[in-house]
Structure formats: structure tokens, C-alpha cells
Amino acid sequence: MSDQIKHECGVAFIRLLKPLSYYQKKYGTALYGLNKLYLLMEKQHNRGQDGAGVATIKLDIEPGKRYISRHRSMASNAVADIFEYIQKKFADIQKETPEKMNDAEWLKANVSFAGEVLLGHLRYGTHGKNSIENCHPFLRQNNWMTRNLVIAGNFNMTNVDELLQQLYDLGQHPKEKADTVTVLEKIGHFIDTENQGLFDQYKREGLDDNIEISKLIANDMDVAKILRKSAKNWDGGYTIAGILGHGDAFVMRDPVGIRPAFYYYNDEIVVAASERPAIQTAFNVPIEDIREIKPGHALIVKKNGRISEDMFSEPVEKKACSFERIYFSRGSDASIYRERKQLGRLLCEQILNTVDHDVKNTVFSYIPNTAEVAFYGMVEGVHKYIKKYQRDRLLNREDKISEEELTEVLCMAPRVEKIAIKDVKLRTFITQDADRSEMVAHVYDTTYGLINKGTDTLVVLDDSIVRGTTLKQSILKILDRLGPKRIVVVSSAPQIRYPDCYGIDMSRMGEFVAFEAAISLLKDAGKEDVILKVYQQCKDSSSLPKEEVVNYVQAIYEPFTDQEISDRIAKIITPPNIKAKVEVIYQTLDNLHVACPGHLGDWYFSGNYPTPGGNKVVNRAFVNWMEGKNQRGYM
Numbered sequence: 001m002s003d004q005i006k007h008e009c010g011v012a013f014i015r016l017l018k019p020l021s022y023y024q025k026k027y028g029t030a031l032y033g034l035n036k037l038y039l040l041m042e043k044q045h046n047r048g049q050d051g052a053g054v055a056t057i058k059l060d061i062e063p064g065k066r067y068i069s070r071h072r073s074m075a076s077n078a079v080a081d082i083f084e085y086i087q088k089k090f091a092d093i094q095k096e097t098p099e100k101m102n103d104a105e106w107l108k109a110n111v112s113f114a115g116e117v118l119l120g121h122l123r124y125g126t127h128g129k130n131s132i133e134n135c136h137p138f139l140r141q142n143n144w145m146t147r148n149l150v151i152a153g154n155f156n157m158t159n160v161d162e163l164l165q166q167l168y169d170l171g172q173h174p175k176e177k178a179d180t181v182t183v184l185e186k187i188g189h190f191i192d193t194e195n196q197g198l199f200d201q202y203k204r205e206g207l208d209d210n211i212e213i214s215k216l217i218a219n220d221m222d223v224a225k226i227l228r229k230s231a232k233n234w235d236g237g238y239t240i241a242g243i244l245g246h247g248d249a250f251v252m253r254d255p256v257g258i259r260p261a262f263y264y265y266n267d268e269i270v271v272a273a274s275e276r277p278a279i280q281t282a283f284n285v286p287i288e289d290i291r292e293i294k295p296g297h298a299l300i301v302k303k304n305g306r307i308s309e310d311m312f313s314e315p316v317e318k319k320a321c322s323f324e325r326i327y328f329s330r331g332s333d334a335s336i337y338r339e340r341k342q343l344g345r346l347l348c349e350q351i352l353n354t355v356d357h358d359v360k361n362t363v364f365s366y367i368p369n370t371a372e373v374a375f376y377g378m379v380e381g382v383h384k385y386i387k388k389y390q391r392d393r394l395l396n397r398e399d400k401i402s403e404e405e406l407t408e409v410l411c412m413a414p415r416v417e418k419i420a421i422k423d424v425k426l427r428t429f430i431t432q433d434a435d436r437s438e439m440v441a442h443v444y445d446t447t448y449g450l451i452n453k454g455t456d457t458l459v460v461l462d463d464s465i466v467r468g469t470t471l472k473q474s475i476l477k478i479l480d481r482l483g484p485k486r487i488v489v490v491s492s493a494p495q496i497r498y499p500d501c502y503g504i505d506m507s508r509m510g511e512f513v514a515f516e517a518a519i520s521l522l523k524d525a526g527k528e529d530v531i532l533k534v535y536q537q538c539k540d541s542s543s544l545p546k547e548e549v550v551n552y553v554q555a556i557y558e559p560f561t562d563q564e565i566s567d568r569i570a571k572i573i574t575p576p577n578i579k580a581k582v583e584v585i586y587q588t589l590d591n592l593h594v595a596c597p598g599h600l601g602d603w604y605f606s607g608n609y610p611t612p613g614g615n616k617v618v619n620r621a622f623v624n625w626m627e628g629k630n631q632r633g634y635m
């Protein structure tokens, strides 16, 4: 789907607060941190499968010895590949000098990755030029320990141009136009100035010993101040984790709280991750003990072990990404599970109306995998309807019910079947373009013999319909072979109408099936002038500061009801030559908010962007589409 580097992804961070020998003694291995990092990353596999990276830092290493290690992989099983590479170093020692494996200090001194600060990253790199250089973590190296920086993040900035300009204004000469570079260099720049400031201050105070000064700098560096200055002009969604060479570390979250970030600590470890259940499982800790990093705040872990959550940017109205809840995050989180079920339940009324409450001739199913949880909620909703129906039918009657009728009423139950099967565990949506079409076409299969040909309606619930390609190229064709009279496709997400620019790779207007539907409706109605007017407005606003720009693209959808757009989408996604009638039902925006009250970020559905940069992105995406440029509305 995309042609440039993207940074929506998963992060995993661990700081060991005790020396490696402590873990050796207590848990039987000095590799405790690495093992936990592996688990944290594996449990967030859903966040990225195109690559992964790990970096570690060893504390208090004498000059001349390596203390930063990094390994990145783009193998199809990148996480396993990285840890095999790391494990091999230890396996060789185990083979040749097994006693050394019990000597934590020796391991730290002699084997790379035996560090106390660990950072992992899963990459959802949906772009054409897949290359190892684009895998996080990124390094900014320096001979001064405290000036080294390693970062890995789940982020996307909408205003890279503006941020690059600021770097030029500082006199810098960035080697690439990408937000990874701007973020790394911005933080790096303020790390440098903090270093210099402290160095000058100690000199002024009469300290002469530079080695002593370096130690003081490491101790006194104000990480929150560095982040405050760095993030001043960032416009985007981000969770960015970083480690400084001497061991200070941070995990920062954008002021709107768009991207998720959680953490836990005790007296042995500090751990942070994009998803809460990953921490629960990897460390076996109760949910109440895991905290969410507050928007505009950074979890800061100083080298000396001091832990704080500091504000670096005034939080604004929280608009956490609802698509995390619908699709992106794993459904094993307690709240997400509940929310997905509720999304399914809330669709029941629309579904039952569409099938005329003919439960007897309807088969309920779903498109694996993410929609599975919402499906349980939907089935509960149908059960509830049936119970009410049975109650009404039995209660509200004057005559005596016949045995035959009683049996019929009591036997009523939803026909719940696993119709669609997904043969691979990978997610197609976050797979890079080159492999996606192939995958979409072959990944699904069906169960035969469950549909009464020509009489049954098949209801299939999916979590989202974005481009509609999964349905058009694969699912609807194979479902039609089963012979249903009607196929009702239900989306637990509302219509995706606008690009995301904060980390979920939905970026080009022309690819949204909802947009295609609205445009074709406009054309049919002879309202091409609306399209031209929006184009002009978007173009005219392109040179304005982002704060003065509004989302003009909303006008494209205004003339139509949701139902009209859904009906047109049904037409578009119906493959040629299929027999079944296809209908589409979407979640309403109101019900989305009822189901996910803590995650009100809905810009891809509503067009209401939580940062000014979003309006620029959507307008640019529209201009790109009008001008036939197949590119994102942002860098």
C-alpha cells in the first residue's frame, strides 16, 4: 500500500535495576533481561512483522570497550532471527566454557548484548524499499558517552518539512528527509546542548577534571528538559523510546495520547511496551499494577535507577487512537476484549433489521482473525434478541400454545458457524505492498456444507473494511461458491474515509473504498463541482500555516447519508459474476464511542484531526489523488 518508510510499530523497553549477577542468582540466568525482551517482542508481533531490531547498553563500562550493541533483521521471522543471532553468542560460550555462563560479570565484560538497558522494536514497514537501514533502533553515535542516543519508536510526524527546516536553521545538514532523522537529530541536538551547557557550567564553577565532569554530566542531565525542547514543534502521534549512552532512558508519548504506551516497575526492573498484556504475560503481573504513560509525559529512568513520569508537553484533549482498539492491538487486553465484544453487540440491531429478523435462514460468521472477538459480542446480541422473542411469543398470548409451536420457539438459536478460515497467521493489512495482493488472494478458505444454497443469508463480520480488497479479491468470491442467497458484510469499524497520519498506514485517499464510493456518487449526481471546489480549497490552503487549515475533504461526503455510501461500497466490492446479493453494514460513529469511551480518536472515520497537521495531511492527500500522484499526504 505504501512507498515510504513508516513507523507505526511496537516498542519494548527494559531497564534492569540490579547488576546482572542478581538475576543470575535469583532467576538462574544473567540473560534474564534478554529473555524478557524476547517475550515482550513476541507478544507484540501483531504490531509489525516486516522487521525488528534490538539494542542494548551496558552500564559503567571502562573506556575503550564496546557498550552499545544493536542488531536488526528483516527476515520473515525477524524477532526469532534476532534472538537466534544473540543467543548464538551465548550458546558458543556454553559449548566451550560452560562455567562462564554463570559468571555474570564476565559475560557483561566479554559478550555483546549482556547489558542492563534493553530496547526492542517491531517494524510495520509498509513501503516499497524495504531495507535494513530503515529498521529501528537508530543510533546517533559520539565519543562522549552521554551524547550517544539510541531510539526506537511507534510514530509518525505530520510536519516533517517544518521540522527539517528547523534543523537547517540550526545549521544542520540532515542526510535524509524522514521523520526518524528529524526526531533523532532533534533529540540529539538538545542532548548536545545540555552536555555543553553542563560542561561550561562546571568549568565556570572551577572544576578542572574532565573525567569528573563527564560523570557529573551523566548524573545531572535533565532528560525531561531535553525532551521538552525537542518535542516543542512536533505534530504527530508517537511513542518514542530512547537510551542515552550512559544509561538514562525515556519513553515519551504524544500530547494527544494517540499512540499507546504502558509501563510497570518494581525494585528489579522497569518495563515499558506498546501493549499492556505483553507486560502482563512477560512479567506475570496484575493489570492494576501496569500504568499508562500519560499523554505529553515521558517515563524517565535515570542511570541511577530513579524513575519518574515527567511532563514534556502540555497534554491537550485526549484522543487516543480507536483503531488500536478495533484492529491494531492484540485482543488479549482485558479492556480491548470487552470493547470489541461491545462493538459486535452494538451492530445487532442493524444486522437483524437487514436480515428481517429471519434468524432461521441466517448463518452468522466472521472474517478471521481480528474480528473474532467482536463476533462473540455479536452472537451474544443475537441470543439476547432470540430470548426476548421467545419471551414475547410465550407471554403475550391468550391461547394455549401447541406442543409443536413450543418446540419451534424453544429451539430457536442463532446458526453460528466458522465459515471463513485464514490459513496463515500473518496480518495482510500490515504486510508490505509487494506481498499483500498475493497473500490476500490465497490466505482464506471456507468450510463447505453449512449453507443452504439459495435460501440462507450469510452474515460475516469483519473488523474493518479499508480498501475493500480483502473482500473483493478473495472473501466474497469464495463465500459465494457456498451458494448463499445474500451476503451481508458487517464492519465493526465505521467507514474509513480519511487518511491516518499518526501511525496506522492508511494514507492515500484513492485507496479508501468509502472515498471511491463518495466520488462515484458525486459523479452520478452530476456534482463534479464539489470535487473541483475541494481541490481548489486544498490547493489554496497548502501554503498556509497548519494552524489555519481546516479539513476541506469532509465536503466530499456531506451530500450523502452513511447508508448511501454503504450501499455504493457494497456495489464496488461485489466481484463480477457472483450470484449472491452483497450488502454492507458499518458501525456508527456514535456506537464506536459507546464501545470505546477511552479512545475517542476517530479522525479516519470523522475527519476530525486532533492536531493541526492532520488537516494539512488530508488536504494534501486529496490534492495528490486529484493530480494522480500515488503518494502519501505526508512524509
Ligand SMILES: O=P(O)(O)OC[C@H]1O[C@H](OP(=O)(O)OP(=O)(O)O)[C@H](O)[C@@H]1O
Binding pocket: 327, 367, 368, 369, 370, 371, 422, 426, 427, 428, 429, 430, 462, 463, 464, 465, 466, 467, 468, 469, 470, 471
Ligand atoms: O479492506 P482491506 O484494505 O482489504 O483491509 C481490511 C482487512 O485487513 C485486515 O486483515 P488482516 O489480515 O491484516 O488481519 P487479521 O487477521 O488480524 O484480521 C482486517 O482485519 C480486514 O480484514
